[in-house]
Amino acid sequence: MPIERRPLREQIRDELMLRLDRGDFSAGTDINEAALAAELGVSRTPLREALITLAGEGVLESNQGRGFRFAPVSRKEFRELCAIVAALEALALDSSDPVYLERVAPELLKLAQEFSDNIAERQDIERHDDEWHDLLLGGCSNERLLDLITSVKAGMRRYSHLVAGESTPMERAAEEHCRIAEYLIAGDLEGAASALRDNWVNGMERMMSRIP
Amino acid sequence: MPIERRPLREQIRDELMLRLDRGDFSAGTDINEAALAAELGVSRTPLREALITLAGEGVLESNQGRGFRFAPVSRKEFRELCAIVAALEALALDSSDPVYLERVAPELLKLAQEFSDNIAERQDIERHDDEWHDLLLGGCSNERLLDLITSVKAGMRRYSHLVAGESTPMERAAEEHCRIAEYLIAGDLEGAASALRDNWVNGMERMMSRIP
DNA sequence: ATGTAATATTTTGTATGCAGAATTCATAGT
DNA sequence: ACTATGAATTCTGCATACAAAATATTACAT
Numbered sequence: 454m455p456i457e458r459r460p461l462r463e464q465i466r467d468e469l470m471l472r473l474d475r476g477d478f479s480a481g482t483d484i485n486e487a488a489l490a491a492e493l494g495v496s497r498t499p500l501r502e503a504l505i506t507l508a509g510e511g512v513l514e515s516n517q518g519r520g521f522r523f524a525p526v527s528r529k530e531f532r533e534l535c536a537i538v539a540a541l542e543a544l545a546l547d548s549s550d551p552v553y554l555e556r557v558a559p560e561l562l563k564l565a566q567e568f569s570d571n572i573a574e575r576q577d578i579e580r581h582d583d584e585w586h587d588l589l590l591g592g593c594s595n596e597r598l599l600d601l602i603t604s605v606k607a608g609m610r611r612y613s614h615l616v617a618g619e620s621t622p623m624e625r626a627a628e629e630h631c632r633i634a635e636y637l638i639a640g641d642l643e644g645a646a647s648a649l650r651d652n653w654v655n656g657m658e659r660m661m662s663r664i665p
Numbered sequence: 666m667p668i669e670r671r672p673l674r675e676q677i678r679d680e681l682m683l684r685l686d687r688g689d690f691s692a693g694t695d696i697n698e699a700a701l702a703a704e705l706g707v708s709r710t711p712l713r714e715a716l717i718t719l720a721g722e723g724v725l726e727s728n729q730g731r732g733f734r735f736a737p738v739s740r741k742e743f744r745e746l747c748a749i750v751a752a753l754e755a756l757a758l759d760s761s762d763p764v765y766l767e768r769v770a771p772e773l774l775k776l777a778q779e780f781s782d783n784i785a786e787r788q789d790i791e792r793h794d795d796e797w798h799d800l801l802l803g804g805c806s807n808e809r810l811l812d813l814i815t816s817v818k819a820g821m822r823r824y825s826h827l828v829a830g831e832s833t834p835m836e837r838a839a840e841e842h843c844r845i846a847e848y849l850i851a852g853d854l855e856g857a858a859s860a861l862r863d864n865w866v867n868g869m870e871r872m873m874s875r876i877p
Numbered sequence: 878a879t880g881t882a883a884t885a886t887t888t889t890g891t892a893t894g895c896a897g898a899a900t901t902c903a904t905a906g907t
Numbered sequence: 908a909c910t911a912t913g914a915a916t917t918c919t920g921c922a923t924a925c926a927a928a929a930t931a932t933t934a935c936a937t
Contacts, residue, residue, distance in 0.1 A: 496892045509721040533809040540756045597745040
């Protein structure tokens with residue numbers, strides 16, 4: 454087994470995203486490079502490199518002389534991001550292999566149904582949702598598009614921990630996932646794409662109230 | 666007048682993109698950090714920071730221990746990128762202020778017509794095309810979307826200097842721009858978005874033959 | 878001549894050092 | 908008490924230094 458050999462900046466990036474998901478940082482907090490580097494046990498150089506990539510993804514923002522900070526959240530930006538991923542995922546679905554979609558459709562349906570039953574932790578809910586969407590788009594051959602979606606979604610993770618608690622809105626999401634899967638089973642790709650867009654728009658509405 | 670105070674990494678990024686447009690680097694070339702830093706008169710640190718952002722935009726790619734290099738071009742990737750910007754610009758047009766569009770539509774038409782007349786240098790053609798699209802999308806309030814479009818287009822610049830010479834395909838592009846503007850003047854936003862998508866798809870077809 | 882192993886050189890990835898900007902703290906004046 | 912001014916401190920941005928990996932070169936054996 455070859456041991457993991459990736460640049461430190463990537464490992465640091467991943468670790469920071471993990472901590473972001475855990476809610477360790479709140480939006481607007483500015484980052485002390487020296488302190489964070491010490492905490493991670495690395496030097497400032499690869500840390501800064503990680504911060505720069507995160508800034509490129511919209512997770513952080515940087516100001517000359519003032520360093521990096523977690524980009525503040527706003528309803529406006531959240532709306533913007535949802536509109537973007539909705540369009541991108543719809544495109545990804547459009548350019549997916551129909552054979553793949555037909556094949557995974559039953560599994561997508563099963564996963565969605567399973568999930569509407571049991572109530573889970575927030576972290577699990579999000580992981581499940583991500584995995585579901587990944588499976589849905591697994592048949593898309595546009596690699597750049599998939600990368601882009603991943604990147605934009607990274608920028609959205611600042612919002613995910615705001616939704617905390619309450620499982621009710623999730624039932625709606627599960628329903629919508631079922632709907633998408635059903636369209637796919639019926640072979641209606643256009644309908645599925647449209648339902649997918651709705652899923653994002655509705656998801657947006659659901660979260661919107663919790664954002665300042 | 667406040668003098669320009671931007672991080673060095675951004676200036677370096679801009680300079681590198683400029684040189685890319687000039688065709689100084691060909692795709693696949695790997696970058697020697699020390700040499701390039703010396704040539705630019707900066708240290709490796711901000712240079713690497715610039716390289717990392719460019720890698721994030723897909724202009725460069727990096728391999729552990731092997732540094733950065735200009736990402737190789739391929740028809741597949743070019744198709745992918747065109748599909749992405751087509752979708753993103755269509756979305757931007759959808760979420761644009763109709764009042765703005767109505768106001769700039771005549772100007773867009775005039776610019777497109779003017780340009781179909783005089784033959785220009787490649788650099789000028791591209792600049793004109795970029796400016797035309799910028800004006801078109803100037804009424805979009807989704808800032809993240811505009812940033813994203815800029816970023817994806819940066820990744821496409823590797824392809825732009827491949828098109829070199831030949832002005833004939835440009836006449837077609839000008840025609841298409843006219844068409845879009847006419848839809849806007851008629852107030853048919855849906856038609857304009859559709860024509861915009863066509864513009865990208867056709868533009869892709871036009872260039873495709875010159876890519877290895 | 879060709880292929881291979883050992884060594885030298887180059888080049889990246891990471892750490893450290895340093896100058897200047899931004900912020901904080903203290904002090905003086907109103 | 909509050910503001911303004913200036914010194915002290917902290918922190919960023921950039922440069923340099925160092926270690927390890929990758930590449931090139933040489934020597935040698937077949």
